[in-house]
Amino acid sequence: MPANTFEHAPDTMILNLFYEDKDDRWFPGDRHLRRIVRRLLLGEPRMSGQLRVFLNFCAGLDRLGIRYRVNDYGYIAEHPDELACIVGRTFLLDKFLWKSPILLGAAVHNHPLDDPDLFKRLPVKKVVVPGPWYVDMYRPYWPETEAWPVGIDTNLWAPSARAQKTVDVLIYDKVHWDRERYASEMIEPVRARLVKEGRSFTELRYGSYKEADFQAALARSRAMIFLCQSESQGIAYQQALSCGVPVFAWDPGGPWRDPDYYPHRVQFAPVSSVPYWDERCGVKFTDIAGFETGWDNFWAGCTAGAFDPRGYILDNLTLEQRALQYYEIARSIMRQPAMSQTSARPVDEASEGLSRDPKLHWRYRMS
Numbered sequence: 542m543p544a545n546t547f548e549h550a551p552d553t554m555i556l557n558l559f560y561e562d563k564d565d566r567w568f569p570g571d572r573h574l575r576r577i578v579r580r581l582l583l584g585e586p587r588m589s590g591q592l593r594v595f596l597n598f599c600a601g602l603d604r605l606g607i608r609y610r611v612n613d614y615g616y617i618a619e620h621p622d623e624l625a626c627i628v629g630r631t632f633l634l635d636k637f638l639w640k641s642p643i644l645l646g647a648a649v650h651n652h653p654l655d656d657p658d659l660f661k662r663l664p665v666k667k668v669v670v671p672g673p674w675y676v677d678m679y680r681p682y683w684p685e686t687e688a689w690p691v692g693i694d695t696n697l698w699a700p701s702a703r704a705q706k707t708v709d710v711l712i713y714d715k716v717h718w719d720r721e722r723y724a725s726e727m728i729e730p731v732r733a734r735l736v737k738e739g740r741s742f743t744e745l746r747y748g749s750y751k752e753a754d755f756q757a758a759l760a761r762s763r764a765m766i767f768l769c770q771s772e773s774q775g776i777a778y779q780q781a782l783s784c785g786v787p788v789f790a791w792d793p794g795g796p797w798r799d800p801d802y803y804p805h806r807v808q809f810a811p812v813s814s815v816p817y818w819d820e821r822c823g824v825k826f827t828d829i830a831g832f833e834t835g836w837d838n839f840w841a842g843c844t845a846g847a848f849d850p851r852g853y854i855l856d857n858l859t860l861e862q863r864a865l866q867y868y869e870i871a872r873s874i875m876r877q878p879a880m881s882q883t884s885a886r887p888v889d890e891a892s893e894g895l896s897r898d899p900k901l902h903w904r905y906r907m908s
Contacts, residue, residue, distance in 0.1 A: 556602070556609040556871060557617050557641075560595045560628045591629045591648045593776060594671075594691045598628065601692050601864025617641055624875055631656070634663060642666045644871055647689055647774075652802055653682035660685070666874045669867070671774035672816035678797065678809045687870060690774045690817060692863035693783045693854055700785035700851060701760035709740040711762035711786070713777060715747035715769035718798050723768075727791065730829050731766060734836060747777070759784045764823075764843045766790075771797060771812035778815060779858055782850035788823040789839045790815045791832070817858060821849040 602609055610616060614637060617625050621640040627633050629648025634656075646669035650656050659665055660683060669689035670676055679686040712731065716723045735742045743758055747769075755777070759765070765781045767790040772778070778788050796803060796810040815825060824839040826832045842848055 553607075554624070554872060554875065556607065556626055556868070557613065557623055558595075558599075558609050558611050558626050558628055559614075559617075559633055560611065561630060561633055561636075562589055562592050562595075590776065594647055595628050597691045597694060597860060598864060598867065600694060601860035601862075602868070604861050605864055605868070607864065607868055624871055626871060634659075639663055642874060644669065644874055647671050647691065651799065652807055653679055654802070654806060657682065659683065666877070667870065669870065672772070672813075674771075674812050674816055675773050678807075689867055689870065690858060690863055691776070692860035693776070693779050693858050695783050695851070695854060695859055698756070698759075698780045698783035705760050706763050707741075708743050708758075708761045709763050710735055710742040711758050711765045711781075712742055712744040713747070713765055713767050713769075713781070714744060715767075715772075715777070717747070718770055718800065727768060727829055727832075731768070731832060734833065755780070756784075759786050762786055764789065764840070767814065769814040772814050772816060775815055775817065779817065779854060782822055783854040783858075785851045787839070787843050787848040787850050788815070789832075789836065790818075790823060790825045791827075792825040793827050817853075819853055821853045823848055823850065 599609070599611075617623065617637075623641055624644055625639060625641040626644045628646070631645075631648065631650055634645075641664065643663060643665045644667050645659075645665050649668055649670060650659075653659070659668075665685075667685045667687060668679065668683055669687050670679060671688070671690050673688045676686050676688045712728075712735075714728060716728065732742070743762070745755060745758055759781055763786070765778070765786050765788050767778045767781075767788050769775070769778075769791065770793060778790065781788055792814045794811040794813065796808055797812045799807075815822070818825070824835055824842070826835045
């Protein structure tokens with residue numbers, strides 16, 4: 542949705558956003574010191590998924606001209622009748638004595654069992670999670686849950702020139718559960734098939750690259766094989782789609798296999814590794830047999846230009862579309878019958894320090 546189609550209503554609200562990626566560990570403010578030490582020892586940090594969601598969300602709001610504040614605890618304490626949008630992370634729920642109604646997510650608990658009394662102990666009105674199967678998993682515990690995927694920056698993640706396509710396939714490896722098993726059952730056979738056919742390929746493993754590395758790899762690649770057991774949204778494969786790179790996606794389905802929950806605490810199915818998808822994106826397979834039988838058709842489709850992955854993103858997952866969806870969710874909460882509110886106050890003086898990060902704090906952010 543183009544930014545200039547958004548019209549300000551007379552009651553247009555300014556969003557109160559709250560985001561922190563790191564919590565204090567030993568003393569108030571030590572997260573900043575730890576960040577400096579990590580940068581000195583390890584260099585510039587890699588972009589976290591939570592921070593990418595927050596930055597893309599703000600970029601979408603900017604394009605629409607929707608105003609927002611970030612981490613302004615003083616303001617929300619003085620205006621408990623306004624909505625608090627806690628985008629991430631959940632430790633913020635306990636850093637402040639919240640009196641305002643809360644819209645929580647998309648950085649939320651892994652499962653409602655982590656905080657079963659959330660809606661009773663805090664004024665949470667709605668939770669947003671990144672994808673539809675996550676909604677199905679949450680709603681039996683938290684009925685007020687809705688899917689909200691963040692948008693993809695289609696200007697930044699854009700197709701490269703045909704002359705740059707020097708590599709046939711990018712293998713994107715995000716296999717983390719039962720890795721030893723799937724290294725031999727999935728990853729090695731995929732490599733072997735490409736080697737057998739003489740296909741050139743490169744590999745990136747989740748958590749071991751910077752965004753610039755991924756952009757460069759996509760610019761060179763004609764197709765991507767996406768190996769992941771489940772995704773709540775799947776920003777990486779959507780960035781590939783936005784670059785016009787068709788995806789051959791392992792989508793095994795079945796139960797959510799997070800070992801912290803499965804099978805002793807949670808048995809939920811089915812999940813998906815590509816929760817946002819249609820036939821324009823590429824082809825899915827469920828196991829190595831499906832890879833072997835489906836690869837030729839997928840590669841033929843790539844060669845023939847049969848896919849339109851970027852078209853899918855432009856129709857469904859732009860920055861503006863998803864920012865507007867979030868804004869409408871927020872407005873729908875505030876349209877509900879007003880509830881009595883009492884004055885909010887910080888839990889301690891350290892809370893006020895949260896609003897001092899120069900990279901995140903704008904008193905009034907105007908587009």
